[in-house]
Amino acid sequence: MEALFFYLFGGLAVITALVTITRRDAVTSAFWLIACFLNVAALFAMLSAQFIAVMQILIYAGAIMVFFLFVTMFLGEPRRVRLNRGRAIPLISTVTVLLLAYLLMRITNTQHRGFPSISDSYGSVAMVSRKLLVDYVFLFEVTGLLLLVAVIGAVYVARKPRTGVGEGEGHV
Amino acid sequence: METIANHLLSWVIFLPLAGIVPLLALPRGADRSAKSVAAVILLLDFLLSLKLLAGFVPGGGFQFVEDHLWVERFGIHYSLGIDGISLWLVMLTTFLGPILIISTWNAITTRVREFMVSMLFLQTAMLGTFCATDMVLFYVFWEAMLIPMALIIGIWGGKRKLYAAVKFFLYTFAGSALMLVAILYMYSQGAGSFSWFAFRDLHLTGTQAAWLFGAFTLAFAIKVPIFPLHTWLPDAHVEAPTAGSVVLAGVLLKMGTYGLIRFAIPFFPSAAAQFAPLLSTLAVIGIIYGALVAMVQKDVKKLVAYSSVSHLGFVVLGLFAMSTESMAGAMFVMLSHGLSTGSLFLLVGFIYERRHTRLISDFGGIARVMPLYAAAFMFATLASVGLPGLSGFVGEFLVLLGTFKSVTLHHATLFTVLAATGVIFGALYMLWMYQRVFLGDCENPKNQGLKDLGLREVLILVPIFFFILWMGVQPKPWLKSMEPALEALIEQQQQALSASGGSEALRWVEITPATSLEEVQR
Amino acid sequence: MHPITVEYLRWIVLLPLGGAAFLGITNRRLPTVVVSLVASLTVLGSFLLSAQAFFALRALPTAGRLLTDRVYSWMPVGDLRIDVSFMVDPLTAVMILFVTGVAFLIHIYSIGYMKGDRGYQRYFAYLNLFVGMMLILVLSDNLPLLFVGWEGVGLCSYLLIGFWFEDLANSAAGKKAFLVNRIGDFGFLLGMLLIARTLAGKVGGENLFSFAVMAQHTSLLAPVATAIGLLLFMGATGKSAQIPLFVWLPDAMAGPTPVSALIHAATMVTAGVYMVARMNFLYVLTPTAMAVVAVIGALTALVAATIAVTQDDIKKVLAYSTVSQLGYMFLACGVGAFGAGIFHVMTHAFFKALLFMGAGSVIHALHHQQDMRYMGGLRSKMPVTFVTMFAAMLAISGVFPFAGFFSKDEILYNTFLDSKVLWAIGYAVAGLTAFYMTRLLALTFFGKSRVDEEHVHEVHESPLSMTIPLMVLGVLSLIGGWIGWPHFLGGSNRFETWLAPVFRHGMEGEAMAHGAENAVHASAAAHAALAHGAETAVHAGGSTELALAVASLALALLGIAVGFVVYLRRLDVAEAARRAAGGRLYWLLKGKYFVDEIYEALIVRPGYWLSDIVFFRFTDAGLIDGVLVNGTARSLGILGSVLRLLQNGMLRWYAYSFTLGVLVILFYLVRHL
C-alpha cells in the first residue's frame, strides 16, 4: 500500500521535472515545477517529515516559485527562444549527463534497507524546532543574517538607475 | 671610528647602499652630480676595503667575522667573514667600482640617477655575496644581485635588451631556485642553523650528497657559465651598456666559481670528487668550444663574451683538479680575467661611444687614427691571451700545472693537453680580431675622424693595466694570501675522502718513487 | 760546483727593457737622435755587462764557472718554487755576447735604414723590447722564466714583422708568425708540465724547473725523457722554424730588413737550438729524441736548401738559407755535438746577419726593390756591400779560412761519426748552399744591370752608419771561426773546451747512451778518464776529419764555380736547365712544396668551417639557444594560448565544465566500487 503511494508520487515528480525543463515558455515550465515540488512534498510526508513537507509547500512552491513567476511576468519574455540545436555542446553534454546518472546510480544502489519504526512524534514541529533552536541556534541566527544580506543585495541590484547612467529607461 | 673598526665588513658592504640616499635627495636633472656622488661613494668604499686588506692575516681562517642573530627561530644569523678566497674577490669588486662609474661618464644619458642607484645596489649585493657566511644571507644577496643587473641590461641596454635581460634573469633565477631547495633540504637534515660551518660538518649519505651537490653546482654552473648553460652570456654582454658588461664580466661571473669553491666543494667533498671528471670535461669543452666560437663572431663584444667562457673553463678545470697549484691558479685566473676582460670591455665601450657599432667589419686600420687606443687594446689582448709576464699566464700556467699533477682526476693528461690547446686558440681569435679591427689601412671614412683616448679614459685604464702587469711579474703576494685557505680546503677534502674510505670512484694512491708511470696516470 | 752570486746580471736584462719602456711611453715625442742614442746605448750597456760576465767567468776555474743572480721569488705555490733568477755559464756567456753584439750592430744599422720612417721611435722600442726578452730567454736559470722570454720574443717578432701595419699583408704575416710560434709553445708548455709532474714533491723545496736541479735528478726524468724531449723539441721547431712549423719564417720577411737580420737570422730563431743545448742532460737520456732532432734537422736543411735555389726574392732566399742552416744546427745537436751546434749558431749569426744587412742596403739603395731579377751589376756601385757580402758568401759556403768552414765542418764530422746517411744529406746541403749563395751574389752584383731605368743612376753605396756594421761583421765572418780552430789543423779548439763543462753531461751521457745502460755516476776520477778518452778519439779520428774537411771544401768550391758559370756567363743555360730539369720539379720547388696551401686546406679552412657552422650556428645558436632556451619559452607560450581558449565567456560552457569536474571526482571516488 505505502509502496504504491511512493511510486505514484515518485513517478509524478520525475515526469513533472522532465516536462519543466522541456517547456519552451518559462511560465508554463514554472507551473510544472510547482507540480513537481508538490509531489516531492508528498514524498517528504511519506518520510514522516511532516513539518518539512509543509515548509516545502509553503516556501518552495509558495514563495520561490511565485517569485519566479513574478519575475518572468515582470520581464515579459519578448520572444520565443529556440532550444539550442546543432552545436557540439549538446552531444557531449548528453553523454556527460548520462554518465553522471549512471555513476550516481552505481553509488546509491546499496542493498535494500528498510526504515526502522519511529515514535509518532518524529518529524513534528516540536521535535524539529527543539533540535533547531537547541543544537543549531547559532546557525539559525547566521541564516537569518544571510537572508537579510540576500534581500539587500537583490534590492540594490535590481533598483532602477536613478542617475540615468544606463541607456535610459529599461524596456519593461 | 671605533664602530667602523669592528664592523668593517658591514661598512664595506653597505656603504654603497647608504650612498643611494644622497643620490635620491638630488634634484631631478642633476645628472653630473649624481655621477660624481656615485663615484665618490665607491671610491670611499674602495679605500675602506684597503683597510680590510691591511688588517688581513694570511694564515687565519675567516676574519673580520660579524655574527648577529637575525631570525631566531630558524637559527638564521647575519654573519659575515672573509678568508683568503673571498678577500681578493671583494678587493676586485671594490677596485672596479669607481672605474665603472667613471667609465660611463657620458655613455649613459637617460635616467642617469636611476642607473647610479642600481649600480650602487648591485655593488652592495655583490660584496654581500662574497662575505656572507650564513646560507640564507648568502642567498638573499645572491638574488638581490640579479635585480639591478637585469635592470641595467633591460633599461639601458642595446636593441634586444629586453630579451637579453629576461633571459639572463630567468636563466640564473631558475638555477638558484634549485639551490634554495637544496639549502632548505640541508637545513631540514638537522644542520641546526644556516651557518656555513654547520652545513659543512653536516653528515650526508652518498646519494643525498650527490643530489645536493648537483643542485648547488647547477646554480653556480649557470653563473660561471659552464659549457651547455652559457648561451645567456653573449646576449647579456652584447645588449648590456659598457659598465654593465664590465661588471658582468669582471665580478658576476666570479660568483659562480666562488660559489663552487666556497659551497659546492667543501659541503660535498665525495660528490665533488665523483663529479670531478664530468665537470672537468665540460670545462675543457668550454675552453675549446668558447675559443672556437669566439673566432667566428662578427661582434667584438660577443667575441670577448665567448672568450670569457673559455677563460672560466680554465677556472673550473683548476677547481676540480683539487691540487693546491690548480686551485691557486683557478683563483688567479678569476682575478686576472676580471681585470683583462674588464679592460677589454671598457675599451670596446670607448670605441662604441665614438662609432656606435660593434661589428668588426665596420672597423679597420684604427691603429693609424688612434695609436694610444690601439696600444692599450694590444696590452689588454696580450693579457687576455696569457702572454707570460702578464697576469693571464700565471693563472693558466698554474691551472695546467695543477691539473697535470692532480691525482684525484683520472686522465689528467688528456684534460691538460686539451686545455692547453686553449692557449693556441686564445691567441688565434684575439689576434685575428685585432688585425681586422686595428691593422691594415683605414679606408672607412667614418673611422678617419675618430679622436684618440681622452684623459678620463686613460685615467681608468692605467690602474687596471698596472695591476695586470704587477700580478704577472710579481704574483707572490696574491698567491701567498690565497694559499692557506686553499690548503685548508684541500686538507678538508682529503680527510673527507679518506674518512669515507675513498669512494669507489676514486682510489687514493701515494706517490712514491717506486710507483711506475702508468700507475700514476691511472 | 757552488755558483758565485753577482748583482749585475739583472741589469743586462733591465737595460734594454727599461729602454723599451721609456721609448714606448714617450712615443713620438722624442727627436730621432735621442731615440737612436737611447736604444743603442742600452744595448751597448748590456754588451759591456755581458763582456764583464764573460771575463769574470774566464777567471774562474773551469769546473766552477757559474754566476747566478736570484732576483725574487716569482710563483711560490704549494711545494712549487719558481723564481726569477738569472745565471751565466759558459754557454750563456757565448750566447749573450754575440746576441748583444749583433743586436748593437743592427741598432746602428737601423739608424740609417729606418731614417725618416713615421714609426721610428716605436721601431726602436720594439727592438729594445726584443733584445730584453731574448736576454731573459738566454740568461734565465729555469724553464718557466725561459718560457717568458720565449713567448716575449715571439711577441716582438709579431710586432716587428707587422711593423708597417698599414699594409694588411705584413700584419697577416706577423699574425701567422705568432700563431705558428704559439703552436710550438703549446708543445713546450706540455713538456714543462710533464717535467713538473715527474719531479713533483721529490725535489725537496728547490725550484724543480731550474736546470741545475733537473740535471741532478736525471734518474727520475729517465722514464719520461723521450716524451719531454720531443715536446720541448716541438716548441723548438716552432721557434726555430723547422719542419713542420717553418712556414712562418719566409713570410716574416715582410718586416723591415734589420728585423730580419736580428730576429730571423741571428737571435730568435737560434733560441730553439740554445734550448736543446741547454737541456742536453735530458736529451742525452733518450737516443730516440736525439734521433728525431737529427733527422728533422737534416730534412729541414735539405728541403729549405732546395727551395732556396729557386727563389727570386733576395730576402726569401736568405730566409730559406737560415732555415737550412738551422737544420744544420739541430742536426749537430741531434748527433750529440751540442758544442758544434752552438759554434755554428755563433758563426751563422755573424755571416747571416751580414748577408741580411747587405741585402737590406741593396734594397735600400734600389728603393725597396727585392726581386733579384731586377738587380745585377751593382759591384761597381756598392763596393763595400759587395765585398762584405762576398766574404759572408764564402763563409756560409764553408770556404777554408772563413768562419763557416770550421763550424760546418765540425758538424759534418760529428754527423759522420753518428750516421752516414745524415752526413750524406748534410754534405749535399753544403753543396746546395754554396750554389744558391753564389746564384744570389751573381744575380745581384755581377752581370749586366737589370735595374729599371729611373733608379739605375741613383744607386749609390749606403751611408756610413749602414756600412760600418757590414764591415765589422765581414771581419767577424772571417776570423769568427778561428776561435774553434780544430785539432787536426794544429789548433786547440778553444771554443770546444770553453763549452766543455756545460756539455760534460753530454759527454758522460754520450758514453752512457753508447755504452752499457749502467747509470754510473762518474766520480771525479772516472770523469777525467772519460774526458781523456774523448780526447784520444779525436786525435785518432784526426785523419778522417781532415779528409772530410777537404771533401766539403772541394764541394763548396765546385758549387761556387757552377753557380758563377751558370748565372754569370750563360743565363740562357740557366733558363734551359730550369726547363730541362722538368717544369714539374721546378714548379714544386718554386711553390715551396705548397706547404702553406696544404696547411690552409687541411687545418685553417676546415677549422673555420667547424667552428662557424657546426659549433656556432648549429650547437650554440641552434641547439642550445634555439631549441632549449627559446624552445621552452615558445612552448610555454603555446600552452598558455591553448588554456586561454577555455575561458571563452560562454556561461553554459562553464556549467558544463563544472559537471565535468564533478564527474571526474566521482570517477575517482567510485573507482573501487
Next chain:
Amino acid sequence: MFDASVGLNHYLLLSVLLFVIGVAGVIFRRNAIIMFMSIELMLTSVNLTILAYSRYLGDHTGHVLVLFVFAVAAAEAAVGLAILVELFRKRDTVDVDRFRQLME
C-alpha cells in the same frame, strides 16, 4: 521489483533521477530562468536524500539541514533573479549565450 516496503535506496534512486534532470536542465536550456528553476530542482532532490537518511537514522538533524537549504535556496533565487532583471534591462534578452561580457 515491488517487494513489500519502500527502502532507503528507493528514495536515493529517486533523488538521483531528479538531480540528473536538474543538471540536464541547467546544461541544455539557454533560458536563464529555466536554468534557475533546474537549480531549484537539484536542491530539492538533495533535500529528498537528506530526509531519506534522516528518516533512516531516526534523527532530526536532517530536518534542520533541509530548513537551512530552504533559506539558502530562497536567498540564491532572490539575488539570482535580481541580477537577471538587471541583465535583462541591459540586453533585452535572457539568452545566456548573449552574455559574453566575460570574454570581451
